[in-house]
Amino acid sequence: MVHIVGAGPGDPELITVKGRRYLEEADVVIYAGSLVNPALLAVCREDAVIHNSAKMTLDEVIAVIEEAEAAGKMTVRLHTGDPAIYGAIQEQMDAMAKKGIAYDVVPGVSSFLAAAAALRQEYTLPGISQTVIITRQPGRTPVPEREQLRALAAHQSTMCIFLSITMLETVVAELIAGGYAEDTPIAIVQKASWPEQKIVRGTLATIVAKVEGAQIDRTAMIVVSHCLGADYELSRLYAPEFSHMFRKASR
Structure with a gap:
């Protein structure tokens, strides 16, 4: 199984619990170069093989994954933020699907x-x-x-x-x-x-x-955004005169 993991925005504590666990367990990690805070890699096993994809082509990334899968190793493809936003993961997922490589996606904080x-x-x-x-x-x-x-x-x-x-x-x-x-x-x-x-x-x-x-x-x-420093209406959610299924209006 290949795990495509969103690393979060940079703070090592903003990766998901699942994403961190996969990093800790991974045999092979392919991370998105200078965009990923290298502090995240500190949780990897000492014997994990780590690749910087900034220096790799798509074919090279898939080749590393394919080799790891053939050897029964677990791979983490570590992307910045949430991989669904400007992560270029669709082409990687499609390439893995064509080769019959199983994968999943762990979302991250964008x-x-x-x-x-x-x-x-x-x-x-x-x-x-x-x-x-x-x-x-x-x-x-x-x-x-x-x-x-x-x-x-x-x-x-x-x-x-x-x-x-x-x-x-x-x-x-x-x-x-x-x-x-x-x-x-x-x-x-x-x-x-x-x-x-x-x-x-x-x-x-x-x-x-x-x-x-x-x-x-x-x-x-x-x-x-006009939200930056603007005057705004208060939300109706917490208004005392507003009723909803969890609270009756107090006035």
């Missing part, structure tokens, strides 16, 4: 959630935003035309933008072109949950200048 924790911010505030869009600016990997930032910006919802910090100026231009006002709050969270975590806050009009010189060039989440 960096967009760790960023919310770092910002001490709820993304879905009543009366402000009830939708979170996870997306990216086109780079080497294209984005469908209907999913371009300027199209998504029309929703005026909370947006968590991955893999785009090196194109921040273009990101800001696209968001403004799509309808966000220049005074819309924005936050950049680099390496959320890592010891070297860094946060820069501003507006669409000011954020590019604020990030200059901050040495933020990768592994950073861009959060755009």
Whole structure:
């Protein structure tokens, strides 16, 4: 069995209990290079064979897995955050399925959630935003035309933008072109949950200048939302005049 494990956003304590157990038991670990905090590998057995997939092709990754399976060894494929989001795992799962290799997936804490924790911010505030869009600016990997930032910006919802910090100026231009006002709050969270975590806050009009010189060039989440520092309506869930199946209204 091959276990595809979400390593979480970086803090070694933010991996799931199941994911940590699989790491402790693994004979072979293939981890996603510099994106995975190497501190996570400290729980691996001393005799575990560890591969850095940053230096490997898809065929090489599958070859290592296939060899381990033939030898009756257990493999962990360790991905950052939650592997379902920009994890490039579908092609690996399909390749394993074609070869008859059994696998499962252990979800993890995504960096967009760790960023919310770092910002001490709820993304879905009543009366402000009830939708979170996870997306990216086109780079080497294209984005469908209907999913371009300027199209998504029309929703005026909370947006968590991955893999785009090196194109921040273009990101800001696209968001403004799509309808966000220049005074819309924005936050950049680099390496959320890592010891070297860094946060820069501003507006669409000011954020590019604020990030200059901050040495933020990768592994950073861009959060755009009116939720950041906005006045909002209180949730009805805890309102004293609101009844539901677990509580009667008190007034």
